[in-house]
Amino acid sequence: MDHPNLITLITAAGALGTAAYGIVDLLKVDVRGIGLAGFDALKENLGKLTKTLEVAFGAGYTGMLEAQYRGEAEAFARTLRQGVRLGLSTSNAREVAQFLGSVDGGELHEAIAKVEKAEIDFSALSEKAPSEYTEDEKAALKEFEQAQRIIGRYEAAADARIDAGLTLAKEQYKARAKIWASVFAVFMGLAAGALMGGVEYGSGDAAPAQVAAGAETTAAPQGDSPAPVSDTTGALTTAVALEVEGAAKDVVDRWDIGQSLLWGLFVGIAAVPLAPVAKDVATAIQTAAAALRRRA
Numbered sequence: 001m002d003h004p005n006l007i008t009l010i011t012a013a014g015a016l017g018t019a020a021y022g023i024v025d026l027l028k029v030d031v032r033g034i035g036l037a038g039f040d041a042l043k044e045n046l047g048k049l050t051k052t053l054e055v056a057f058g059a060g061y062t063g064m065l066e067a068q069y070r071g072e073a074e075a076f077a078r079t080l081r082q083g084v085r086l087g088l089s090t091s092n093a094r095e096v097a098q099f100l101g102s103v104d105g106g107e108l109h110e111a112i113a114k115v116e117k118a119e120i121d122f123s124a125l126s127e128k129a130p131s132e133y134t135e136d137e138k139a140a141l142k143e144f145e146q147a148q149r150i151i152g153r154y155e156a157a158a159d160a161r162i163d164a165g166l167t168l169a170k171e172q173y174k175a176r177a178k179i180w181a182s183v184f185a186v187f188m189g190l191a192a193g194a195l196m197g198g199v200e201y202g203s204g205d206a207a208p209a210q211v212a213a214g215a216e217t218t219a220a221p222q223g224d225s226p227a228p229v230s231d232t233t234g235a236l237t238t239a240v241a242l243e244v245e246g247a248a249k250d251v252v253d254r255w256d257i258g259q260s261l262l263w264g265l266f267v268g269i270a271a272v273p274l275a276p277v278a279k280d281v282a283t284a285i286q287t288a289a290a291a292l293r294r295r296a
Contacts, residue, residue, distance in 0.1 A: 017271035020185040028070060032134045037176035038169030042069075045165035046080075048099035049158055052087030053080070069169075077166055084158040088112060088151070102157040103150065111147035118144050155254050186268035195263020 028035035042051060043062075053061050061083075068076045090095065090112050117141065133141070218246035 006275040020181040038172035043103040043168040056083040056087030111150040186273035189268025
């Protein structure tokens with residue numbers, strides 16, 4: 001087996017890594033261990049905020065979020081942010097505020113109650129100048145703005161929790177995807193190495209035992225008369241030599257198969273790390289080699 005050059009190895013590793021990632025991407029829809037990698041860490045990081053998601057999306061919110069988790073990251077993050085806003089109520093405000101730690105539970109509870117009970121006609125106020133507001137309108141508007149500021153602090157803290165959870169989930173998903181892609185890449189690399197080695201092993205000359213037998217048959221005299229001793233000795237010597245040569249060739253062929261498997265293993269292991277940059281690395285090596293040849 002000829003040793004493949006470095007550029008060929010890098011190109012093959014990049015193609016194999018891309019194929020392995022493609023398999024993982026296809027499986028993430030049906031295989032829970034791949035598609036939902038990191039989702040449990042996200043839920044754990046959200047903590048009591050899941051109470052708001054349950055209010056916003058209902059008791060089956062987990063299944064809905066799992067389906068969106070497999071899709072676009074931006075749409076999923078937007079769903080979470082909308083959920084923690086829509087699902088915040090007086091029934092869960094104290095518990096959620098205690099979990100976040102950046103907002104007072106009593107203040108958040110009162111702020112939500114004020115917003116829910118606010119009787120402000122904003123369309124009517126928009127048609128007036130601030131100087132034309134009545135004292136009641138000014139007081140109601142002031143209370144509403146104070147409540148909104150408190151709720152705003154809650155929203156900022158909740159968004160920070162969501163961002164942290166999404167980052168952690170993304171890293172766990174990437175790590176899990178790399179592990180699975182590496183498994184597929186090594187398997188495909190070994191399969192390709194075994195196939196290439198098997199083809200080379202099967203493309204040799206005739207089996208040594210058959211050649212030796214042919215030699216004996218050719219050397220055997222015709223008729224009933226006994227063969228001369230010299231001819232018999234020569235035939236046996238030829239047969240033994242062919243047997244030894246065949247055994248040596250068999251060892252070499254088996255070594256070639258082992259080399260093919262080793263190259264396949266090497267390419268499979270290097271495939272996933274090299275996949276994103278394989279083309280750039282191969283181009284850089286070709287450019288450097290061309291520059292060295294011009295100098296020489």
